[in-house]
Amino acid sequence: GAVVSQHPSWVICKSGTSVKIECRSLDFQATTMFWYRQFPKQSLMLMATSNEGSKATYEQGVEKDKFLINHASLTLSTLTVTSAHPEDSSFYICSARLRGVRRETQYFGPGTRLLVL
Amino acid sequence: AQKVTQAQTEISVVEKEDVTLDCVYETRDTTYYLFWYKQPPSGELVFLIRRNSFDEQNEISGRYSWNFQKSTSSFNFTITASQVVDSAVYFCALSEGRDTGNQFYFGTGTSLTVIP
Numbered sequence A: 001g002a003v004v005s006q007h008p009s010w011v012i013c014k015s016g017t018s019v020k021i022e023c024r025s026l027d028f029q030a031t032t033m034f035w036y037r038q039f040p041k042q043s044l045m046l047m048a049t050s051n052e053g054s055k056a057t058y059e060q061g062v063e064k065d066k067f068l069i070n071h072a073s074l075t076l077s078t079l080t081v082t083s084a085h086p087e088d089s090s091f092y093i094c095s096a097r098l099r100g101v102r103r104e105t106q107y108f109g110p111g112t113r114l115l116v117l
Numbered sequence B: 001a002q003k004v005t006q007a008q009t010e011i012s013v014v015e016k017e018d019v020t021l022d023c024v025y026e027t028r029d030t031t032y033y034l035f036w037y038k039q040p041p042s043g044e045l046v047f048l049i050r051r052n053s054f055d056e057q058n059e060i061s062g063r064y065s066w067n068f069q070k071s072t073s074s075f076n077f078t079i080t081a082s083q084v085v086d087s088a089v090y091f092c093a094l095s096e097g098r099d100t101g102n103q104f105y106f107g108t109g110t111s112l113t114v115i116p
Helices: none
Strands: A004-007 A010-013 A019-025 A030-038 A044-051 A067-073 A076-081 A090-098 A106-108 A112-116 B010-014 B019-021 B032-039 B046-052 B059-061 B064-069 B074-079 B088-096 B104-106 B110-115
Touching: A004 A090, A010 A019, A019 A030, A019 A090, A019 A112, A030 A067, A030 A076, A044 A067, A044 B104, A076 A090, A106 B046, B010 B019, B019 B110, B032 B074, B046 B059, B046 B064, B046 B074, B074 B088
Parallel strands: A010 A112, B010 B110
Antiparallel strands: A004 A019, A019 A076, A030 A044, A030 A090, A067 A076, A090 A106, A090 A112, B019 B074, B032 B046, B032 B088, B059 B064, B064 B074, B088 B104, B088 B110
16 A cells, blocks of 8 residues: 655756656545655655645745646645746655555655656 | 765675675654665665664664664664675665654665675
8 A cells, every 4th residue: 555656757858948747646635745855875855745635835945936836726826836946857746645544654666767868 | 964874885795795785874753764775776775674763673684783872872773694686775764853754864785786
């Protein structure tokens, strides 16, 4: 149980385009989803916390207008990288927190590798 | 200050050896949760274990075991009889507070390579 999917798994795009990444909880309802960014051989960096039906909370230094997050339902959150540039190339990972019991645990999606040319 | 410290950046062991990954955490909360995740080359983080601050009982699950010691703020992870498939980056994480919609504080990870 507690499966989280991400789509797409790979994205290659030209500089200036926008990219949308979807994060879905497949077999549970997630009141909270988290978006992380990971550079090669580094740890995960929390970008934002997304609660269903409300605005996302961004970490310091993360541009809200650059990384648009929408948490439209209890099973779906999206991250849109607007006007992507090469420095946005990274591994983006979402996680979801269960509603109810075991809500302290985050379950992670498989990640999306973004390469901006 | 780093809330979770994984001092070992990279470890290499020969297959069938035992290996212990260290994790030291820092928190002022009395209620908190500790986690270990495995990240294989594919990138997906795999949940291994969760421990709450009131449960110091050590746990063994197959070849994996965990040693939680509040006195030293450590939550170490041991793999016995390591296998090549254990090669991955292992992250220790801390979540503070009773209602943990809270963020995770990840360590910097330990890259484990098991040599056949």
